[in-house]
Amino acid sequence: MTAGAGAPLTPDRRLQDGRTQDGRALGDTAQKLIAAAAAEFNEHGFAGTDTNRIARRAGFAPQTFYRWFVDKIEIFIRVYDAWQIEEARALAPLLAEGAPDAEVAAAAVAHHRAYLPFRRSLRQLSLEHPQVRAARAASRLRQIERIRLGQGARALDAAVLAPWLLEMERLSDALAEGEIEDMGLDPEVTRGELAGIIGRIRRGG
Structure with a gap:
């Protein structure tokens, strides 16, 4: 209807x-x-x-x-959509200008850090609510398609890009949350790993 x-x-x-x-x-x-x-x-x-x-x-x-909205879950999903668009817009100029991978990685971590409580809720709700889980999966697939079309990764299959995207997302959250320091480790090493993943994606493999 x-x-x-x-x-x-x-x-x-x-x-x-x-x-x-x-x-x-x-x-x-x-x-x-x-x-x-x-x-x-x-x-x-x-x-x-x-x-x-x-x-x-x-x-x-x-x-x-x-x-306008059925419930709080629905508007949370819409906020998540907006968050993804904002992240893409924040990274797009750096990617277009050919900024170093480390600079792109720093921007990604900064965007995650600016939304720590929201990101925590997103991770929890993805485990508890099928609607949020489905929206997150759909958003990730859209990200993969944007990467394939815009970052020289057209030849890479979504199944290849997905682990890189998930690792990039998780490392960005871990760096933003200070999890690496909690383990007594050097976050610069992790930032280097994140930059390396971004580099592989930008080079198409």
Whole structure:
């Protein structure tokens, strides 16, 4: 059944890149709710906020939230989509300019570090909620396709790129969280490993 112009979207009709899946433009209200949710999740984590707080932070009455989103999981997924787009935009100029692999790695870690509470919630929810798990898998596949099309890796199969992407993601989180220092190890070595993975991806193997 197609959602009406003012009807809430069901979870399988999430907002994508500024539009709903049936092509409706993402309104200013929804954009403000997404921005407010991103701030709430990044300050308090998923469990530490609720839809009322998100709506009020965006400047709306609590019931406004449900005109655009079914629940907190749905808007979390939309924030994750926005996070991925922001990361791609942050790295794109460095990649286009041919910046050193270490500089690209540093930018990736900085982006993860800026969103530590959100990333923690993402990892936990990926284990607990099938919708978030599916959204994360779909996002990773989109990343792989962007890499294949844009970074000279067209000849590489997704099955080859996937382990590199997952390792890059995990190392970025570990460096951002300070996990390497927790083990008494030199984070520069890990940064070098991360830069090496980025280099392999950029060279196409």
